[in-house]
Amino acid sequence: MIAPLLWMLISSVKTRPEIFTVPLQWLPERPYGGNYAEVVDRYPFGRFFLNSVVVTAVGAGIKVLLAMFTAYALVFIRFPAKKLVFIVIIVALMVPPQVVVVPNYTLIADLGWQNTYLGIIVPGLGTAFGTFLLRQQFLTLPHAIIDAATLDGAGHWRRLWRVIAPISAPTIATVALVTIVSEWNEYLWPLIIVDRPEMMTLPVALTLMQNADGTNNWGVLMAGTAMVVLPVLIIFTLLQRHIVAGLTQGATTG
Structure with missing residues (x-):
């Protein structure tokens, strides 16, 4: 897993002759920063970066909120067919995202949301x-704490934000981080719904760069x-132990 990442970083500071040298030259004679300067000069990389930040921040934020609200309802609110709703959610985990690409594209095109943030995010x-994940975590919470908050007059909103969210912070952070990584790296849907360079996210922009440079300018x-x-890799590396702790928090009982 590490080898391709190292090769990517090393190749990014090589000149073109050093990349195509035979036999293989592992390290550059002198780090070359011209490749990064060329990326910034030739492409609107700032716009690509802004698009990815907006899509990731808004999409991940809404996803985490929806997950919290839904998990809370499934655990702490009584309503008909609650188990059936949870089964439907589990079934949704088994559906490949590629299956819904065509229906989503038809709907978004009919709404006129192509080449828009709404079309990418919604x-x-x-x-x-x-x-x-959050439902499994909420099930492990002591009901005495929830009952005490109810006796103190706390409604659903206060119970969620004042009691449940602080206790479940590691799991919520895990969901947030996994969602951020997924949103940042999303490629297929933005590639389909966007065809204007000014609305492309970073992964799609790499395809634009490859189409322009072919296979002759690997640097x-x-x-x-x-x-x-690098941005998401650094974040993931720094917070990796929190992700592991959050994923295992609801896995034990006691």
């Missing part, structure tokens, strides 16, 4: 994974790829 707001492509991968 179809992916359903979050079965986050709902499932620039590797520099662009590094600029896409």
Whole structure:
């Protein structure tokens, strides 16, 4: 897993002759920063980055909120067919996202949301994974705490934000981080719904760069790829232990 990432970073600071040298030259004689400068000069990389930040922040934020509200309802609110609703959510985890691409595209095109943030964000707001993970965590919470908050006059809103959310913070953070990584790296749907460069996210912009440079300018492509991968890779590495703790928090009982 590490080897391709290292090769990407090394190639991004090589000149073109060093990349195509035979036998293989592992390290550059001198780090070359021209590939990164060429990416910024030739492409609206700032716009690509802004698009990814907007899509990731808004999409991930709404997904986490929806997961929290749905999980709370499934655990703490009585309503008919609650188990059936949960089964439907579990079934949704088994449906490949490619299956809904055509219906989503037809709907978004009819609404006129092509090449818009709404068109990129809205179809992916359903979050079965986050709902499932948070529901399992909420089931482990002591009911005495919830009952005490109810006796103190706390409604559903206060119970969620003042009692349940603080206790479940590691799991909520895990859902948020996994969702952020997924939104940042999403490729298929933005590629389909966007065809204007000014609305492309970073993963789709790499395809634009590859189409323009072909296979002759790997240094620039590797520099662009590094600029896409490094931000989320750094965040994931720094918070990895919190992700593991959140994923295992609801896995034990006692």
